[in-house]
Amino acid sequence: MIEVTVDLGERSYPILIGAGVRHELAHYLPERTRRVAIITQDGIGWASNIATDVDESIHMIGNGEAAKSLGTVEMLCDEFVSAGLTRSDTVVGVGGGVVTDVAGFAASVYYRGIAVIQIPTTLLGMIDAAIGGKTGVNLTAGKNLVGAFWQPTAVLCDTEALTTLPAREMRSGLGELAKYHFLTGDDLDALPLEKQIAAAAQIKGRAVSADEQEKTGVRAKLNYGHTLAHALETAGRYDLRHGEAVAIGLAYAARLAQMLGRIDDARVAEHVRVLAKHDLPVSIPSSADPDELVRIIRRDKKSTGDGLTFVLDGPRGVELVSEVPEDVVLAAMKQLRG
Template identity: 60%
Template sequence: MIVVPVALGDRSYEVLVGPGVRSSLASVIPERSRRVAIVTQPELPVAVDPGREHRVFLMGQGEEAKSLATVEQLCREFSRWGLTRADTVVALGGGLVTDTAGFAAAVYHRGVAVVHVPTTLLAQIDAAVGGKTGVNLPEGKNLVGAFWQPHAVLCDTEVLATLPEREYRSGLGELAKYHFLGGGRLDELPLDERVASCVRIKAEVVGSDEREGGRRAVLNYGHTLAHALETAGHYDLRHGEAVAIGLVYAAELARALDRIDDERVAEHRRVVSAYGLPSMLPPGVDLDELVELMARDKKAVSGLTFVLDGPRGVEPVTGIDRPVLDRAFEAIRERREEPA
């Protein structure tokens, strides 16, 4: 087992990484908790035992379930069961569950403890760590939420073997991001160390900027276009697939701004391709719609804002003109051969 600390003063906690660590759940539940509400989804082939009275609360599948309606439903069910502010919520599932259950825990009784047991690669290396919770609106992804740090996170790598191939590959899209945030050649590490390395990078960034006042924005590398693609396509793309396209677009955008060279762009494409992920825009996408959606991104407080690679590393960049956006779009558009 690998233990990664997240240093946040009196809100510090540990992330446990390794096969079978979900069996440690009872030991990380706050002692004062008499009851545990386990939020999960139907047919998830993973179970946990918090070692005290507990009840399972189910939420729906798909991004449509990541909504304010689901948060209200969960909070009402918590109330009817008698969950108190001394008790604990356990989020058992992928990023959709940790984001939604984490937000419900943040607002129920103005905040109850939450422990995340992420069951997807994407959730283990990103969604479950760092305290960002939230749900979607029809106008965009993750537009309503709260910062609510978990009491602990259990990244059980054993459960990753149960994932469908596409779900696991989606997690690799988020993992690809960490290659460019100091992770180096993560693809050469064993799985447990790969997950732990990503968690360490995120923990270090979160520890220096808990509420995304500056540096934490780098964790959204590739996400500005990714979230727009997800919303425009009604979530036909998995999150990690959209992030992979977003990473290549960010590289092309950085090259168009003379921030990086051709070799660095090629490295982005190599990493994405090595994980079997897409690097081109889906056919038929409306560029005007994507630009409009990107303008609603939470980072966009003074015009379109992207996290881009450059001579000082990955950092937020604002004030990018539409012609530059279009040059980068052109570099990731599918080109069909004209008939002879």
């Protein structure tokens, strides 16, 4: 078992990585917890065999991005009331990124905030979604436009879940993991998977410690590849998992940075090499409408003023870049369309 700490002073919390760590849940429940509300989805199967040593209730949500809605959060909060959950009790999310996002947000608003522990069951959840306290749901206008920063009490990354993860979901997680290669320059692929997860958790934990609520731009670097990815997911119609969309977003961000003179052709080729190694997509779907994608990107949470905002590679490494010219954004999209 590997333990990584997210350092937030009195709100610091552990990330445990290893086989069987879900069985440590009871040890990490806050002392006053008398009831636990477990949020999960069909097909995950762990919710009924995790010992909490307190009263517990199980709350099912739908599958896919459609479940990340204010309606789902309202339903859960109503169920929490019926289950007798109080301010001293704890929500536990058991599932992938949709579950951990929804569980965290529901915990943040119920009684103005109760404890949450995350047990991610996908690679993507273990290296990103469950860590850092960014919770939220979608609106018709875009992904994650309503949410809160609400840190968990603990994150338990049980690698036993990955042994039965479908190949496409595993590949999706590798798309998110590829992001860390460009944030650090380290060859994470050389490490065993458990240590890759720990390395990614450590990188994210440091960014969260330095810039919990994305005020300074340090944490925004973690959104590398996500600007276009979220636009593709919001537009829909492309049958893309989140990590697949991120892979396309990484390839696009490299092309855009090259067109802006920030990186050279060799660095673009390095992006493509890392993504292709995991059989991840590197082209924008041919049916995508660049003008529609730009309209969605204008609503991106990173945007703070005129022009478009992206996280891009460059001479100083990956950083937040504002006021990117729209004509260059469109030209790069047209170049990368499959």
